[in-house]
């Protein structure tokens with residue numbers, strides 16, 4: 261496994277290879293969710309590149325950029341265990357220059373839900389993903405369904421910018437009790453973690469209601485909010501796969517999303533139903 265800090269040097273190295281490249285962009289503090297993305301890439305490509313970069317442009321002023329977990333030594337060991345070929349581990353100044361060209365998230369789909377509570381977040385995310393895809397030029401890139409709105413926006417970007425890359429969506433990996441793996445779970449105390457479980461409980465309840473024929477989203481939302489009462493709910497949302505708001509669940513074509521705060525920790529989860 262080789263580790264590159266310099267995007268240019270990695271680009272030169274990869275350009276010598278005539279192999280299919282799978283790419284897994286991450287912000288590090290790797291967990292079982294990231295592992296699944298890496299395993300998928302290993303299974304489908306000759307070469308796997310993992311990037312580890314805490315992207316300042318996707319954090320708002322008030323957010324956790326300074327305390328976001330940085331665990332490079334553990335991440336490196338995890339990548340080595342999974343036989344990753346290359347890690348890109350750049351510094352902020354390796355990726356960004358002052359006064360540079362950047363991307364804007366779409367005015368509508370980029371500014372609803374997580375884009376509304378975190379205005380500017382998705383422009384920063386798309387800007388860095390675009391750069392990373394240009395550096396690595398993978399055949400396939402792997403993203404988690406846990407970040408459903410992010411995934412939809414990346415799929416849009418690839419389509420809108422005519423990028424010749426296959427985006428592979430990977431199911432959300434969960435801990436034994438259903439909590440979705442997230443690097444931010446490290447912030448939670450044991451009590452907060454127990455409260456966070458209400459997120460998956462509410463999504464399971466919604467699934468049960470839909471299975472019993474209740475499709476009206478107001479009715480489902482009311483019941484979900486009762487389960488979510490111990491958390492500070494930012495939104496419970498019902499959308500179709502293009503992220504248009506819906507008032508009735510269409511089984512097989514809908515997504516239910518939750519964003520909530522447990523103490524200071526912002527958690528998101530969703531279920532594709």
Ligand code: AMP
Nearest residue numbers: 286287288293403404406407432433441
């Ligand atoms: P992050 O390091 O949080 O930016 O995430 C890097 C990638 O891992 C993104 O594509 C996420 O959607 C994905 N990811 C994060 N958590 C999970 C999870 N629990 N299951 C599957 N994918 C995940």
